[in-house]
Amino acid sequence: MRAMPQIAHVDVNCFYASAERAFDPSLEGKPVVVLSNNDGCAVTRSPEAKALGIPIGEPWFKLAPRAKEWGLVALSSNYELYGDISARVMELLGRYSAWLEVYSIDEAFLGVKGTPEELLALGRTMKTAVRRNVGVPVCVGIAPTKTLAKLANKWAKHNPAFGGVCHWDSVPAADRDGLMGRLSVIEIWGVAARLTKRLNVLGIHSILDLSRADPVMIRDRFSVVMMRTVLELQGTPCIPMEEERVGRDQLIFSRSFATPITTSADMRQVLSVYGQQASARLANHRQQAKVLTAFAGTSHFNPKDTSYPSVCVPLPMPTADPVLLTKAAHALLPLIHDGVRYAKAGIMVTDLRPAGNQAPLAPFENPHEERRVGTLLEDVTRRYGRGSIGLGYAGIKSGLDWTMRRDMLSTRYTTHWDELPLVKAA
Known part of the structure; x- marks a missing residue:
């Protein structure tokens, strides 16, 4: 049979929980949930947790009273570990195709070619390789299109x-139609609840109905x-393959606070930290920003305090300088009211462009950028960890009450020297 170009979709099963199990085998077979920022709600559930009927997004305070009865293990989101595991999975998958599109932290598309037998063999090889070399389970779907x-x-x-x-084409047509006939259109990629309702009005209820539509x-x-x-x-x-999804035109740094911010002095520190983080990220990607937007907000569950200030600051020149970005972020401070309980704040840098694409005229040169202060901060942070160095109000190493709460954080096995796993020979 003639080899035809196809697309493989590789997805890590229950990614956050699987990443935790890769380094802690004692979690195998146990119900595990990984919690969102500030240990708020379940964002990942192991198959055993799903079997208990735990819905996605269930608040931890509702699960905690029955956790011991269920044998439920709850973990804070270990973003450092998950990011590193994701990078390892994607690097490994890239060995099987010159055409790799990283779609999200736990899934990717690959351009593949071969007979049905060869493609099935390739899928099994990738599945085994990821499990053996990275330690997480994946599933592979291969078809002529991304959606399929x-x-x-x-x-x-x-x-x-x-x-x-x-492999979609290796399954009998009757079986494929049976599957699509059983699945609601809401199960298809890119179709949400509102669109499902509109399709239902036209008599389109299943994926099979949609596939047969004009x-x-x-x-x-x-x-x-x-x-x-x-x-x-x-x-x-x-839907074409994209070799890289790096064409982003904005970067956002935002977190909900573990403890609400109630003073402009504390908000100044928050904005300073985010300005430094934005500078480091821009420097890492060799980009500069022309516009910075800073914002804050109170909790939707606190109707007594309602405040959502924001400010948009055009920067004098495209820059990744932490001094300029921090000063721009501080433009929000006059809009912050002491005593109001702010639950979230952040900054967004937009109008991004490659660094050095257009050199400024001598009178407009930025001395901090010429001294590569942003690059220095990024180098120190990469070597010694976040919080090891700061600029101005962001230079406080510890004791930040507002930072994200992760009381059930597992070990960051692969990204922190003092947390590397030790293997001892008998």
Whole structure:
């Protein structure tokens, strides 16, 4: 049979929980939930936790009273570990295709080619390699289009008969139609609840219904994007592969506080820390920003305090300088009212462009940038960890009450020298 180009979708199963189990085998077989920022709610559930009926987004304070009864293990989000595990998975997958698109922290698309037998063998090889070399389980879906590849992956994940790998074209057409006929259109990639309701009005309830719809009618009633989904379900590739998803035009640094901020002095420190982090990220990607937006907000659950100040500051020149970014972020401070309980704040840098793309005229040169202060901060932070150095109000090493609460944080096995796992020979 002639080899045809296909797309493989590789997705890590229950990524955060699987990353924790990779270094702590005692968690195998136990119900595990990984919590959101400030240990708020369950964002990842192991299969055992799902079997207990724990819904996604369930607040931890509701689960905590029954955790001991269930044998439930709750962990804070270990972003350092998850980011490193993700990088290892993607690097390994890149060995199997010259065309890799990292779609999110736990999933990627690969351009592949071969006969059905060769593609199934490739899928099994990738699945085994990731499990053996990184320690996390993945499922693989292979199909002519991205939309069908994600659907094939979903089938591989929930049908043990596939062994975690599904090649769409290798499955009998009747079985494929049966699957799509059982799944609601809300299960398809890019279709949300509101769109599902509109499709239902037209008598389109299942994925099979959508795949048999007239693409032109769908375009006229909805959008070109929705028409592409229909064509993809029919086997016509309409969503191209992207070799890299680095063309972002903004960076956001924002967190909910473990303890509300109630003074402009504390908010000054928050904005200073975020300004420094933005500088380090821009320097790392060799980018500069032309606009900075700073914002803060009170909790939606606190109707007594309602305040959502924001300010947009055009920068005098494209820059990644921590001094200029911090000063720009401080423009929000006059709008901060002491006594108001601010639950969240952040900054966003936009209008990004490559560093050094346009050198400023001599009278407008920034002395801090010429001295590479931002690069120095990034180098020290990378070597000694976040909090090891700071600029101005951001130079406080510890004791930040507002920083994210992670009371159940596991060991950061791969990113901190003093937390590296030790192996002892008997």
